[in-house]
Amino acid sequence: MIEVSVVDDDRMLLDGMAAWFSSVEDVVLRARARSVDELFETGSPLADVVVLDLLLADGSDPVHNVRRLVDAGTRVLVVSVVPRGEQSIDVVNAGACGYLTKDHDLAVLADAIRRAAAGDNVHSPELAFAWCRSDRPDRPHLSAQERAVLLAYASGLTLSSAARHVGIRPGTAKVYLDRVKDKYTRAGRPTYTKLDLADRVREDGLRGNPS
């Protein structure tokens, strides 16, 4: 049984989530909160996966929220109403295992939770689109093949269809996406000083080598 907590400032959505998860056999809703502070204040152990709304009414920084939850040992899945390209990249760089928009149906969300609980990366078209179209100066270099896979997946093709569309083996599309995530994660961790380097080593030691 996978335990899930939801952090969202929309009370109606929180109530809806309770109704939603009651219909999913292998997922149980442990806690609901309107902010990360409120979730920690409950005092109970964190769930296997926390579904975290990107923009909360308390004005908290999404990246900071993700880091707090990841440091506390839980897997974080970030959701938002509309696609937020660069912010979605930032929260995934901060340690979230995936990013989804709220227009996906329950089956997609449930599948994402299962993947997150299993320690896998959760890929979505909107995140792939953000990676593919990012124009930030510190973005990592992506090969033409990686860009093609990202765009194919972002434009609605399934992973296997995206692989065929680009001309690679069906099973390797996910490998490409994982590789892109890794590149962005490394690019989003600047190392300017020896102290930064020590931080990076410590982070890697806490979370294991990001490979």
Added chain:
Amino acid sequence: MDESPVLMPWRLRVRMAWRTLTGETLVGRDPTHQVTRSGEERAFRFIALLLVLQRASYLVPTVVDTAMGTTTYHSPAANLVLLTAAVAWNVGLAVGVHRRGWFPSWAVAVDVALVCVLLAVGSVNHLGNEVFHNSNWASKLVWGTAALVGAAVAPRWIPLVLLAPVTAHLGTALVRFGAIPLSPDRMLNLLDSYLWFALIAYFMRRYLCAQGRALDQTTQRQLELNSRRAEERARFAERIAQYRTLHDTVLTTLTAIARGGLDHRTAEVRRRCATEADYVRRLVQQDASGTFSTLGARLSEVITSAESLGLRVHYLHDPLPADLPRTAVDGIADASREALNNVLTHAGTTEAWLTAVWDKETLLVRVVDRGRGFDEDRVVLGFGVRRSIVERMREIGGEATLSAMVHNGVCVDLVWPARPLV
């Protein structure tokens, strides 16, 4: 009136020939004909016209005098050769500057060299010692050259360049007469006249070109302002249309649910809410992009239309360019509409994806479904796809490609402009 040149009255034919020859360049007849050129270019052309007219004012009387047999030269034949060369050069110069818009550097150098030769040979050929008088027509051309040098050469080089014809003129007189047949006063007046022609032309060019550039900048700012205003008006009109749609859909649905008139637990109401939520999501995305794009608005309309027929469309897009040609926008929107219609009609699914990206001056709009697909090797594209998608894109200079697999849906790529053949 019959417009065949052969049957046209001769006066009209002469008028047409004159207009063709002059390219309607006589400002007095139509001062607005050059309005498509930049202000600075028009200033250059105006100055060039004045310089050409100045030269004509020296040469035309000389040609008339020569034709009437008046001569102040030892060898009228030699004088005729020189005059012919001068006239030919100046006509060529005028035609050249009419085409280019200004005098190239080499033409200025040739003009200076030619006037030196004319001065030298003309002064030797001249009867009497009035080689600095207007009866020696080459001496008048120095004013024309001085004005050209003043207008076309950098100011620090003007005195140096003018030294050439002055040296040629004075040097020839010195060689021929053993002394320069000019009083110091007259010499000073002569040099002064050359210099002042150059200076006047220099300041005239500087002022008129600066005014032209200022006019261009003002025009550009005005165009940008008009464009921004037009964009704002279009945006306002679009926003009004959006409010109307929001009123007719989202507001009505929420009001009905709030008053208990709609049961939000039914599948139909949930579907309706999902469709309207997608519409609001598109509005937010569009607004977040910061720029109004006609293509973005049209694609949004296409999606809303498809959703009204029961299709759920996931839409992701780049900030789209605001200045695409109208024909391209219409063609791409209509081809996208047809692609979504095909999903509804043939794919056996109610979900589609529409993605629009703008990269290196190329637009890609992709429509994808995960429906039943088809075997590309066996199925011939229907009339709708060929005519309404492929040919439509070709007509606007783009291209459309389809890829499909059985049970794996269809992917339609609309690319504009068409990629060059490799």
